[in-house]
Structures are given as structure tokens and as C-alpha cells.
Amino acid sequence: MENKKSLFDKSQRELEEFCVLSGFKRYNARQIMRWVYFYQTFDFAKMTDIPKFLRDELMNNFHTGLPAILATTYEEDIKGYSKKYLIGLKDNKTIESVLINYNDGRKTLCISSQTGCKMGCAFCETAGLGGGRNLSSGEILSQILLISADIKEAGLGPAPVHSGRAHGSAEPASKITNVVFMGMGEPLDNMVEVEKSLNIMSDNNFLAIAPRKITISTCGLLDKLKNIEKFKYKIAISLNASDDITRNELMPVNKKFPLEDIVNLINRKKPSIHNKITLEYVLIKGVNDGILNAKELIKMFSPSKVKFNLIPLNKGKNSIFLKNFERPDNDAVNNFKLKLLKAGFTVTTRFSKARSINGGCGQLTAKTICSR
Numbered sequence: 001m002e003n004k005k006s007l008f009d010k011s012q013r014e015l016e017e018f019c020v021l022s023g024f025k026r027y028n029a030r031q032i033m034r035w036v037y038f039y040q041t042f043d044f045a046k047m048t049d050i051p052k053f054l055r056d057e058l059m060n061n062f063h064t065g066l067p068a069i070l071a072t073t074y075e076e077d078i079k080g081y082s083k084k085y086l087i088g089l090k091d092n093k094t095i096e097s098v099l100i101n102y103n104d105g106r107k108t109l110c111i112s113s114q115t116g117c118k119m120g121c122a123f124c125e126t127a128g129l130g131g132g133r134n135l136s137s138g139e140i141l142s143q144i145l146l147i148s149a150d151i152k153e154a155g156l157g158p159a160p161v162h163s164g165r166a167h168g169s170a171e172p173a174s175k176i177t178n179v180v181f182m183g184m185g186e187p188l189d190n191m192v193e194v195e196k197s198l199n200i201m202s203d204n205n206f207l208a209i210a211p212r213k214i215t216i217s218t219c220g221l222l223d224k225l226k227n228i229e230k231f232k233y234k235i236a237i238s239l240n241a242s243d244d245i246t247r248n249e250l251m252p253v254n255k256k257f258p259l260e261d262i263v264n265l266i267n268r269k270k271p272s273i274h275n276k277i278t279l280e281y282v283l284i285k286g287v288n289d290g291i292l293n294a295k296e297l298i299k300m301f302s303p304s305k306v307k308f309n310l311i312p313l314n315k316g317k318n319s320i321f322l323k324n325f326e327r328p329d330n331d332a333v334n335n336f337k338l339k340l341l342k343a344g345f346t347v348t349t350r351f352s353k354a355r356s357i358n359g360g361c362g363q364l365t366a367k368t369i370c371s372r
Contacts, residue, residue, distance in 0.1 A: 007062040008138030011196050022057045037206035040173035066142050079103060095184055097143045108178040111143045113194055114185025119219045120252045123282050123325060126184045137196035148174040172208040180215045187216050188224040222257045222265055229269050236278040241288050242296035263300050271304035282311045283333055285326040294339035307346035310337055
């Protein structure tokens with residue numbers, strides 16, 4: 001296995017090239033990928049509509065081994081449950097993913113794109129880990145495959161019965177309904193591998209997660225969003241301040257991409273009821289949670305182009321990096337929200353699920369405290 005490459009790291013184009021060089025057809029690549037992602041069948045010998053010689057070539061060149069789940073933590077409430085996964089990679093690096101399972105059937109998976117983060121946001125525990133490394137597309141996709149298998153084992157998502165053909169009509173094996181790139185790392189800082197994974201995630205023949213169900217959260221690497229008007233996935237920009245002085249202190253990226261640049265980028269996008277850009281705003285007591293801050297946001301942005309997602313600061317009991325910050329009280333959160341609502345904005349408050357297991361927004365540090 002050590003001399004074989006992970007099949008999950010291959011894009012469709014790369015696998016097509018392998019098939020052609022092996023003397024087969026390009027369409028065989030889509031057949032293989034449908035087995036792996038749609039049906040989540042990882043044994044090449046069971047891919048019965050693939051020529052046997054090609055199956056032999058696959059076995060000789062690739063493996064379909066997944067990373068290991070090292071530990072999990074669990075939190076339950078009246079709306080469902082959250083489960084945080086500590087995942088071990090081949091180089092002994094670790095990442096975390098969080099499944100949010102709702103009683104209404106939605107299953108949102110928060111995934112990581114790096115083993116740390118070099119963006120240095122002052123309110124984020126992950127930033128305290130430093131830069132780490134980029135995940136490969138296979139490591140990104142493996143989070144979905146691993147946790148889909150865990151859901152199946154829990155009896156929440158039976159695998160489809162394959163029809164014996166590559167284009168059967170069964171439902172995909174993955175029962176993940178939504179994916180959010182809000183785990184460890186800055187997705188746009190790993191754009192090549194993230195894009196490879198997105199192409200497979202959103203393909204109806206593979207993981208079949210609709211683009212409108214996939215959200216990419218960024219601290220604001222605006223040079224990677226030049227074609228934002230053509231972007232088919234949902235975008236969330238981590239804003240967290242209403243002026244450059246405060247944002248410079250909270251988010252070093254603001255020195256390169258200040259608030260004015262974010263406003264200009266958003267103004268280029270046509271108004272859309274169904275695909276507004278989400279502005280994530282972590283509320284920190286006495287720092288950015290005042291009514292004056294809300295008024296400044298109202299002056300900057302248009303309700304027709306953005307919506308706000310307010311996130312009261314998630315600070316764990318054993319927090320090392322957030323010791324100088326405090327979570328605002330509920331009255332401050334509600335007053336801030338009400339001011340934006342009265343100005344015509346769509347506003348949600350994210351009282352993060354999995355907060356008690358350090359799985360909320362900004363809490364992932366690849367350290368699972370207790371297991372279940």
C-alpha cells in the first residue's frame with residue numbers, strides 16, 4: 001500500500017488519463033468514480049462492470065484506504081445531535097470534522113481543508129495551531145466518506161443496492177445533505193485541492209451534494225474570489241468588525257484585503273434572493289458588539305446582496321488563545337440582531353451546536369477531550 005497512490009486524490013481528468021494510458025476508455029473513469037463515491041464500494045474486485053484487466057491495473061496502482069477515526073465526542077439536544085471526529089492522517093497529522101444531525105433528516109458536515117491555519121484570526125482556536133499543511137483533495141473527500149460510513153453503522157443511512165450497471169438509479173450511499181468548509185484551515189488558501197474535491201462532491205454521479213448545499217467560508221482572501229459572480233457554491237465571508245482598526249486587530253488578513261475591498265467585491269455581484277453572500281460576524285463582548293457597530297454595517301452593505309450570520313463567541317473552558325475575549329450576553333446579541341433586522345437584512349444567530357464538545361465555530365484544535 002505504501003507504494004500505491006490514493007485513488008481519492010485523483011480528479012476525473014487524471015483518472016481518465018490513467019485509463020487511456022492503460023488501454024481503456026475515458027468513460028471508464030466515471031464508472032470507477034461512481035462505484036467509489038456514489039456507491040462507496042472501495043473493493044476493485046466488486047466493480048463488476050469494469051473490465052477485469054483494468055481492475056487489476058487499479059489494484060496494482062491505487063489504494064482506497066481511508067484515514068482513521070481516532071476518537072469522537074458527542075452532544076445531544078432537542079433538535080438532534082452533534083458528533084465531533086478526530087481523524088488521523090498518514091503523516092500522523094490530525095484534523096477534526098463535525099457532523100450536525102437534525103431530527104428533520106438534515107445532516108450537515110463541517111469539514112477541514114488544512115491541518116492548522118496561518119490566517120491568525122484572534123478569536124479562533126485553530127489559528128493558535130499555526131499554519132500546518134494543506135489537505136489533499138482525497139483527505140478532504142475522505143472526511144465525507146468516513147462519516148457517511150459512520151452514519152450507516154449507526155443505522156441512519158442504508159447503502160443503496162447497485163443495479164449492476166455504472167448508471168443505476170439508486171440513491172447515493174452518502175447521506176450527508178450539506179457540507180460547510182468551516183472546519184480547520186482557510187479553504188481559499190488551498191484552492192487547487194478544494195476545487196478538485198468540490199467537483200467530485202457536487203457531481204450527481206458521485207457524491208451528489210448540490211452546489212447550493214455547499215458553503216465555503218473564508219476570512220476574505222478576495223484575490224481568490226475575482227469571479228465571484230460565477231461562483232456556484234455558497235460563499236460566507238468572515239467579517240467580524242465594522243471598521244478597519246478593529247478588523248486589523250482581529251484579522252491580520254484585513255491589512256491586505258480591507259473592508260472597502262470586501263464592499264466593492266460584493267457590490268459587483270447582482271442582487272439575489274436565493275444566493276446572497278453570508279457575512280459571518282463573531283460577536284465579542286466590548287469589542288464589536290455595540291449598536292454603533294451595527295449601524296456602521298448597515299451603512300456599508302445592502303440587504304439585497306448580503307445576509308448576516310451572528311456568532312456569539314465560542315470560548316471553551318480550557319481556552320488558551322481566547323483568554324482576553326468574552327462572549328456577549330444574550331441581550332447584547334439580540335439588540336445587535338434587531339438593529340440589522342429593522343434595516344431590512346436577513347439575520348440568523350448561530351448558537352453553535354457542539355459547543356460543549358469544543359466543536360463550535362472557531363473551536364477546532366485537533367484535540368478531542370473525551371470519547372464516546
